[in-house]
Amino acid sequence: MLEAYRQHVAERAALGVPPKPLDETQTAQLVELLKSPPAHEEEFLVNLLENRVPAGVDQAAYVKAAFLAAVAKGQATSPLVTKKRAVYLLGTMLGGYNVAPLVDLLDDETLGADAAEALKKTLLVFDAFHDVADKATAGNANAQAVLKSWADAEWFTSRPDVAEEIKITVFKVTGETNTDDLSPAQDAWSRPDIPLHANAMLKNERDGINPEKPGEVGPMSQIKELIAKGNTVAYVGDVVGTGSSRKSATNSVLWFFGDDIPHIPNKKDGGVCLGAKIAPIFFNTMEDAGALPIEIDVNNMNMGDEVTLKINKETATVTAFKEGQQIAESQLKTPVLLDEVRAGGRINLIIGRGLTTKAREALGLEPSTLFRTPVQPADTGKGYTQAQKMVGRACGLPEGTGIRPGTYCEPRMTTVGSQDTTGPMTRDELKDLACLGFSADLVMQSFCHTAAYPKPVDVVTHHTLPDFIMNRGGVSLRPGDGIIHSWLNRMLLPDTVGTGGDSHTRFPIGISFPAGSGLVAFAAATGVMPLDMPESVLVKFKGKMQPGITLRDLVHAIPYVAIQAGDLTVEKKGKKNIFNGRILEIDLSEYEGDLTVEQAFELSDASAERSAAGCSITLSEKSVAEYLTSNMTMLKWMIAEGYGDARTMARRVENMQKWLDNPSLIKADSDAEYAKVYEIDLSTITEPVLCCPNDPDDAKLLSDVAGAKIDEVFIGSCMTNIGHFRAAGKLLEKVEGGSLSTRLWLAPPTRMDEHQLMEEGYYNIYGRAGARTEMPGCSLCMGNQARVAPNTTCVSTSTRNFPNRLGQGANVYLASAELASVAAVLGRLPTVAEYMGYAQNIDSMAGEIYRYMNFDRMGEYTAEAGKVDTKKISAAQLT
Numbered sequence: 001m002l003e004a005y006r007q008h009v010a011e012r013a014a015l016g017v018p019p020k021p022l023d024e025t026q027t028a029q030l031v032e033l034l035k036s037p038p039a040h041e042e043e044f045l046v047n048l049l050e051n052r053v054p055a056g057v058d059q060a061a062y063v064k065a066a067f068l069a070a071v072a073k074g075q076a077t078s079p080l081v082t083k084k085r086a087v088y089l090l091g092t093m094l095g096g097y098n099v100a101p102l103v104d105l106l107d108d109e110t111l112g113a114d115a116a117e118a119l120k121k122t123l124l125v126f127d128a129f130h131d132v133a134d135k136a137t138a139g140n141a142n143a144q145a146v147l148k149s150w151a152d153a154e155w156f157t158s159r160p161d162v163a164e165e166i167k168i169t170v171f172k173v174t175g176e177t178n179t180d181d182l183s184p185a186q187d188a189w190s191r192p193d194i195p196l197h198a199n200a201m202l203k204n205e206r207d208g209i210n211p212e213k214p215g216e217v218g219p220m221s222q223i224k225e226l227i228a229k230g231n232t233v234a235y236v237g238d239v240v241g242t243g244s245s246r247k248s249a250t251n252s253v254l255w256f257f258g259d260d261i262p263h264i265p266n267k268k269d270g271g272v273c274l275g276a277k278i279a280p281i282f283f284n285t286m287e288d289a290g291a292l293p294i295e296i297d298v299n300n301m302n303m304g305d306e307v308t309l310k311i312n313k314e315t316a317t318v319t320a321f322k323e324g325q326q327i328a329e330s331q332l333k334t335p336v337l338l339d340e341v342r343a344g345g346r347i348n349l350i351i352g353r354g355l356t357t358k359a360r361e362a363l364g365l366e367p368s369t370l371f372r373t374p375v376q377p378a379d380t381g382k383g384y385t386q387a388q389k390m391v392g393r394a395c396g397l398p399e400g401t402g403i404r405p406g407t408y409c410e411p412r413m414t415t416v417g418s419q420d421t422t423g424p425m426t427r428d429e430l431k432d433l434a435c436l437g438f439s440a441d442l443v444m445q446s447f448c449h450t451a452a453y454p455k456p457v458d459v460v461t462h463h464t465l466p467d468f469i470m471n472r473g474g475v476s477l478r479p480g481d482g483i484i485h486s487w488l489n490r491m492l493l494p495d496t497v498g499t500g501g502d503s504h505t506r507f508p509i510g511i512s513f514p515a516g517s518g519l520v521a522f523a524a525a526t527g528v529m530p531l532d533m534p535e536s537v538l539v540k541f542k543g544k545m546q547p548g549i550t551l552r553d554l555v556h557a558i559p560y561v562a563i564q565a566g567d568l569t570v571e572k573k574g575k576k577n578i579f580n581g582r583i584l585e586i587d588l589s590e591y592e593g594d595l596t597v598e599q600a601f602e603l604s605d606a607s608a609e610r611s612a613a614g615c616s617i618t619l620s621e622k623s624v625a626e627y628l629t630s631n632m633t634m635l636k637w638m639i640a641e642g643y644g645d646a647r648t649m650a651r652r653v654e655n656m657q658k659w660l661d662n663p664s665l666i667k668a669d670s671d672a673e674y675a676k677v678y679e680i681d682l683s684t685i686t687e688p689v690l691c692c693p694n695d696p697d698d699a700k701l702l703s704d705v706a707g708a709k710i711d712e713v714f715i716g717s718c719m720t721n722i723g724h725f726r727a728a729g730k731l732l733e734k735v736e737g738g739s740l741s742t743r744l745w746l747a748p749p750t751r752m753d754e755h756q757l758m759e760e761g762y763y764n765i766y767g768r769a770g771a772r773t774e775m776p777g778c779s780l781c782m783g784n785q786a787r788v789a790p791n792t793t794c795v796s797t798s799t800r801n802f803p804n805r806l807g808q809g810a811n812v813y814l815a816s817a818e819l820a821s822v823a824a825v826l827g828r829l830p831t832v833a834e835y836m837g838y839a840q841n842i843d844s845m846a847g848e849i850y851r852y853m854n855f856d857r858m859g860e861y862t863a864e865a866g867k868v869d870t871k872k873i874s875a876a877q878l879t
């Protein structure tokens, strides 16, 4: 074992990274070696045991905890681990498998006090709290000491407070850093391997950044040089963390600039990040990781500068000095940030505060005054928006009332989604949280990002993650099923709140606040999520959509209108974005027509591109009822097909039925307050709107960009539904076999769409036209699978067109599937007149093209669904 491990260490060292943490088998072998150690290996073995085994409910942690417990109880011996040391080491394992033995050991005459010391710093004790409280009540002095320590929050006070002065060395990345720069999609496979993945951070050349191997390895020498100065190195940028909700982006930054966590291999916390703007999800992920993110003017901070940050803890003001001169001043987002950093992260703080509160209640003490409390906003007495009421309901407020912007709250999470490139990290975070069962009502895992072209590491995930999720009561999709949102949306309950480890988790009914994998794991495990309620921006669509105009054009009309109003700029320096961190609320009450929920998702999905915190939409009860009725059939069909967890899906079906029995939807009050209201009169949107290379905010009219030569076209992503593929088919039908002047990629969102399109003969049309069809899933949108050729110009229906996302050096226009199809045929962007000519054809067949997947009206699904009795299955859970 040691020989193999040393070889692994050498291989990893060649890559510039530490070895991987020990797995279950290696830990079991280590345990045997510790029992009778070979000569001269003693120190090495002890180091492996103490520092190289993961904590929480990882299987390796199970083996380690069992061994340490056996040593402490005298059931196993090692000349290298005393009983006392074994108890100490159990106390470094955060929670999970170490907790029960420590609670047992509280009764031990010799080791009871050591076990108490270990438990005092252990936060993830969950139900074991009651075992300690019971022992304390029965007179166990050690248990009493633990309870008192928890009540006094020694887990918190024993940690160093944030310094009043922090000297930083600036690592400056000018312009916008999106999470793809920090955690590139093509390297998604290595995300759970934090040190290895960090090698890809900033691997593409850009102003002031010198990658070690451009396109492969980031600016290691630059980073090392700055670290050598001995100060905390701070990541500093004009705009930091836009794009996907990648915990891996935070992990990479902290791997270089954060602090080691004692006894926890290959993870770091702490660190400082400064940005004139820090994207909300990235900000939250930094908070969760124990970093100190500060929005502050960074104009006078350059690469390598030494800057002193002075923090006034009373006023939560931060002042930056360079060479003795004040260069910037700012306010912390909340003074609670200081407690979060001290606790080692927001999640630790929430769990720890909860433990302290429980302990104080058990001891009959007043609530603790030790922690900083968020400043809650004054009540304006005005009405509430739709989103504020939804969150209010999830927080248990009286019906009709809501949560005011700026209020800290913890809404109940009814639905949580996880996809496969963040899923393994969420799994690791769940293990760290000692989670053996989900408290959120429905947690769903997808495999849409990696199924089409998996690496061996992805295949391992495909084989292992479904059971991990289902064993905890979650629902697991299968590789090849398709895109997370196209499935998760079909499991939603109206007016409920959720989250997901994918930044496009943007529920079309209810509301979701997408998050990084740490927070998603927390939400899944505990069933709640911390939230600073954002303000809302209202976009009201009025009137009737004009001929040839699609929903995608309305999606792009939102940034277009905001640019016209001067509330959104494309320029990164001093960027304005009215939507940033706010909730985008879409009011369709004066929209002529009735949007289906599938259509509504195009609007909510794209709120991610606006960097909005969430999105809510007013839909009719009829649309929602139609969707739920269809989805009940789909869920029953899934149960019949052997998907798990059956009880969770059955429970969801029963809850959908409850809503259908008494349908009602939350609406905003007429005097609700918004940061800004936009009214978009649909009679003014008379030609398609595209988002131009390479910025989803750069919305322009077709007439401004017509004629641009196009090399490749992608129709797919969660922005599409079956109607888009029929529309493409109708246009391609007229193309002579193989005569397309572009490379056209088609990837339907789900396997049900693919199947249906095949049944209807569309795949034959695609094939004849020379299009390339891909497995249902994210496909080109994710950029980690097949990619467009380097330096091509493309039209894509996907969500984002950040540089290098679809292909290296690719220039990407975002547009509707209809416009993309025309461009695929012509090899260039059409003129408005040309486009309208094609669109007329489509409009005339709208009834046939834009039919959605109503499973309750499709025999092959109803036949299977009819065999499933969800009442029986969900009742089985109760017995």
Ligand code: SF4
Pocket: 448, 449, 483, 484, 485, 502, 504, 716, 717, 718, 719, 777, 778, 779, 781, 782, 798, 799
């Ligand atoms: S299709 Fe694109 S935006 Fe949608 S979930 Fe997949 S990668 Fe994310």
